[in-house]
Amino acid sequence: MRRRFAIPLIAAALAGLWGAGLAFLHWQGNSSLLDRLEAPFIDLRFVIQGPRPAPEGITILAIDDETVQQVGAYPLPRTRMAQLVSNVGRMRPKAIALDILFVDPGPTEGDLALAKALGGTRSVLAAAGLFERGAKLASASVGTAPGDLPTVQRLLLPIETLARASALGVVNISTDPSGVPRHIPLLIRSGAQIIPSFPLRTVSVAIGQDPVLSGDKLAIGNVATGTEGGYALALRFYGPAGTIRTVSASQVLSGQADGDAFRDRIVVIGATVTGGGDAFPTPFDPVLPGVEVLATAVAHLMQGDGLVRGGRVRLVDGSVAILLPVLFVFLLAWHRGIWGFAVITVVTIAWIGLTFVAFTRGIWLSATLPLLAALPPAMIFGAAELWLDRLRADRLSLQSRTLRRFQPPSLTKRLAEDPAFLMKPVRQKAAVIFIDLSGFTGLSELLPLDETREMLRGFHALVDQEAVHHRGIVASFMGDGAMILFGLPDSSPEDACHAVGACVGLCLRTEEWMTRLPDGIASRIGFKIGAHFGEIIASRLGGDSHQHITAIGDTVNVASRLMEVAAAHDADVALSDELHRAAGDACSVFESGLLEGTFPTAIRGRSGSIPVWLWRRDRRLSHMRSGSGVRHRSPS
The missing domain is CATH 3.30.70.1230 (Nucleotide cyclase, GGDEF domain)
Structure with missing residues (x-):
């Protein structure tokens, strides 16, 4: 009798330790395997939920194929960029953010014209950080200290003429191994400086307030946004390309744009031209323009509707990862027949269903961690128990055959x-x-x-x-x-x-x-x-x-x-x-x-x-x- 209860208790303890180890890695953000396995589950949740309406306070001004054809050059000359910024500025937007790197000087006349246009409105220019090969731009570790922020080896900054006329924000995006954008690092360290990301600086300039950091949250004005370790913003895509209101730059250059599309809005200017290379695969679109990825992050900071995956969420993930394998072991010890496996199946489906329901409310519960913690121990214990049952059945069969010789x-x-x-x-x-x-x-x-x-x-x-x-x-x-x-x-x-x-x-x-x-x-x-x-x-x-x-x-x-x-x-x-x-x-x-x-x-x-x-x-x-x-x- 003691052995009968001792084996499940030992197996449950080992299963709990296995789940605790995975939970610790999840808490620290050091398991690339978990991230790889979680990626298809999160994409599936996006697809099942379907596209969502994008906020009205953002407009993308796209330098698209029509614009390039109209101007006759790509990249656009600085004078035409100055014209584009000036025309939008006259429509009184909250801010203009250019997702374009101006790291090399152009013709003096064009640089001065663009600097003048940028100085005439609240604007943000893009900078880019160069990181060590294989470095993680977004840390999943809970409670990351400022010293643990992503650190760049070198910054690519706009030329001095333009940098003096505008605020700067880093446009780096953190992708998973398949290239899907998952996070935006909101703060990046460069030497002794901490530089805000392009979306964070854009929102801060638009509302005229600096961000306030508190634990795993970041607040601008009255809107607080949950972040992961290292103040990484988890992306919650709205839909395919064009879900966020997009206007061709050719309409602005030709004077045919509707002013209501820009008035009191944040305008993000970026390239969507075919072959431009600035595109990412997402669950909704295999080639979502990079400018729309950044605009999505801007919308999250404006609306507070990004994915929540902070310490409390990871604590829930870790707790389930410890309890679920223990539960599965006890279920198999209680009943290894169809009812035991049926209950395990129901619990597994229930957890996956819960992650989908939570996702519709912007909470990113891990579907992978609890299942990876629970299923291997359950399969090993179940296989071991079935093997022991087979041995017991063989022994009982031998005993039965032996006993039958003593009775007809x-x-x-x-x-x-x-x-x-x-x-x-x-x-x-x-x-x-x-x-x-x-x-x-x-x-x-x-x-x-x-x-x-x-x-x-x-x-x-x-x-x-x-x-x-x-x-x-x-x-x-x-x-x-x-x-x-x-x-x-x-x-x-x-x-x-x-x-x-x-x-x-x-x-x-x-x-x-x-x-x-x-x-x-x-x-x-x-x-x-x-x-x-x-x-x-x-x-x-x-x-x-x-x-x-x-x-x-x-x-x-x-x-x-x-x-x-x-x-x-x-x-x-x-x-x-x-x-x-x-x-x-x-x-x-x-x-x-x-x-x-x-x-x-x-x-x-x-x-x-x-x-x-x-x-x-x-x-x-x-x-x-x-x-x-x-x-x-x-x-x-």
Whole structure:
């Protein structure tokens, strides 16, 4: 019993430790495997949820194919960029943010014109950070200190002329191994400086307030946005390209743009031209322009509708990752059948469903972490338990096969179906046969023990085979004898017929068996059979540690005494007239010998007498049992 409970407890503890280890890696943000496995789940959640309406306060001014065709050059000349910024500035936007790197000087006239245009409105220019190869731009670690911010090796800054006229923001985007944008690092360290990201600086300039950092949140004005470790903003895409309102720059350059598309809005200018290279795959679009990725981050900071995946969310992930494998182990320990696996399946589907529901409310629960924590231990424990069950089943099968050798097959089956069988004695009609080897006791004193055992083994085997063949059971082997019952576990009208057939079969098989014995042994032994039919009391006898099924009553005693009658008259079988009459026409099986009767015979230990039939083998007829007549001899 202790072992039965100890194994699941140990397995549950190990499963909990496995989940705790994965939860710790998840908390620290150091498991690329978890990120890789989580990516398709998060993309699937985006697809199932479908596109969402984008906020109205942002407009993308796209330098698209139409614009390039109109201007006749790409990148656009600085003078045309200055014209574009000036035209938008006159429409009174909240801020203009240019997702374009101006790291190289252009014609002086164009640079000055663009600087003047930028100085005439609230504007933000793009800078870019160069990181070490393989560096992570967004840390998932909870509680990251400012010193743990992503650090650039070098910054690509706009030329001095333009940088003096505008605010700066870093446009770097953190992608997963498949290239899908997942985070925007809102703060980046460069030497002793901490530089805001392009979206963060844009929103700050637009509302005229600096951001306030608090724990894993960042607030600008009245809007607080949840962030991950290192102040990384998780992206929550609105839809395919164009979901955020997009206007072609060609309309602004030609004076055909609607002023309402820019008034009191944040305007993000960027390239969407075909072949420009600034595009990313997303769940909604294989080529979402980079300017729309940045505009999405701007919208999150304006609306506070980004994905929440901070410390509390990761704490929930980690707790489930520890509890779920423990639960699965206990479920398998409780029930390894269809119900146990069904409950595990339901719990798994429920957790995945919960992650989808939470995602529709902007909460990024990990679908991968709890399943990766729970399924391997459950599969290992389940496989181990099934293997142990198989070993136990094999052992029980071996034990069952062994035990069946101590009880007849029909009784074994009945006891398996009804363990209380014959706990209460049962009276019923049955045929009883006793067979015994004569002369064996004296012979066993002369033979070695091994030879004696082999003789008995062969004799018992033929008795058992004949009993089973005629639908009887060997109730007990008694040294060189046996008692056979016909009527257990259930009585039948054919019991007497089967008993008569068994008497003849036993005579013929025993005679054949003796012919194979050495002459010195065969000449010293014989056999005798007594058979009777009547009421018996079938029950279990024995103590609490050992019981056996047997029959008692006058019918049993008479059958046993009839062996003495057979021996006294030099007959092979002595059977009662009661059995003869109950068998009826079945007595035709005696055709292979001589049937004599009936004799009124006294039974030792019993008052009165009973009519008895005697049967002897006739060796002259043994080879033509079919078609021979039965020879009866009446007593004189």
